[in-house]
Amino acid sequence: MTATTRTTTTAAPVRRVVQLMGMPISLALRGRHAGTPEGDAAWAAAVAELRWVDEVFSTWREDSYVSRYARHEVALTDCPRELAEVVAIGLAAERESHGAFSIMRGGHFDPTGVVKGWAVDRAAAHLQVLGDTDVCLNAGGDLTCSTRPGAEPWMVGVEHPLDPVRLVARVPVHRGGVATSGTAHRGAHLVDARSGEAPSAVASVTVVAPTLTEADVEATAAYALGPDAAAWLRTRPGRVGLVVWRDGSTEVIG
Template structure:
């Protein structure tokens, strides 16, 4: 066999081994649940990947149809119409969401409260509309999770105040990303990322590397305040920049309500305990979502103390002075507070 022929054989063999795998990343983005839902997954079959992505998007649409307070025929809207009259039978899924919501209300002494909708429904951010002092004062008593009489065994919910209303905006998207990841896990997907607005969950890693999740700078959307490497985790971010407007007093009016006041949680500049962004890292979006809201309302001191008590959870917070702080488990990260 000639030397040239041997060389050709070796080159051919090398080219066969170097042939790239048919597996690749597949990506899709759709507007669902009032936000951008994105799915990125690794799969060797393009048509199968497309089917899985559609299953995920269909799951988000199903949950939106069931849990949206803006759709008259949703189960949640039915509850808001009828629960002040008497107990309303809940589906098993909604019962789980109500149960978890009330658990977090008790854990945070009311900082997390799905009855914020009692006053929240009077805020229309795209129209710069908010509840005035008279409306706030008249409805504040009705904004209290203790008015939500949930019978876990019978799976019914009754409102103890005729003005009370609920909204699952602080927990539903985290729950939805978990359901999406379950679909991908059951299909044998090794590596994926699913996000819905400020809530995301990673399935596995990014083909041997961690997913690098950027935490947006709350006052400059073109920058990240931090980048966190994650694998097999969920992360939820709550910030006063997500849905807001500046009112005629030059104050920021945003969508994260303090149940104690019935108003958006105060983010007055200069108070180092006030927060403008909270990111919570943990195993499931079903927990990181309500925790990010809770810590935002509690403030830096109480909020970080809460996370430090909860095994498996970490926090990255930014106060109203734009300074970055981490929970104890992330102490090895050095915040850059020069900006």
């Protein structure tokens, strides 16, 4: 997924990028604080937030709280309170998806399906306090966006999962999160937690929601639900979604 601006009335965005959490994190700013010391300071704070999240939540670091909690070396109450927040989000998603989404993987605690969107929302909060400035923060293709009143929306391109060189949709976003779940780039890493099997009916699911936390979790849950992806998304209040089925057909929700 990519974010682009299509307007003649708004200056081209100022961009920043850093490699964190095993993926590129990129920022686009338009407006008053783009390219200013205040904008750069907010970007530095967002990066620091993501570094802290990686230290606490990385499943690849032996010394992270997530790894230590998964090995039963520490109790949840011994960890930063944010871990309990992530666990609560994951357990709610498990209930609401009838068990298709889970923060357990192969019997091991793994909240990765929650952490990415949640972390980017936290980082974006440092940028969204900038006055009269449009923000688009992209983490490996999932984005959170905000714009000034009356400003042009960010145009978010949704990659076609069966033909990644072209887009299947363009979504205008003034404020909210956009996330896509699929296996085009990482292989069959997404499974229905109830069966442990990768869904075969669906190629990708894109969700637009008020926050990236919600969009990311719900895109993953819907994908895991396979043939029930679109029907389940229709039960989510106010959601906009796009399901690309394995045969290349598409279904729009909302």
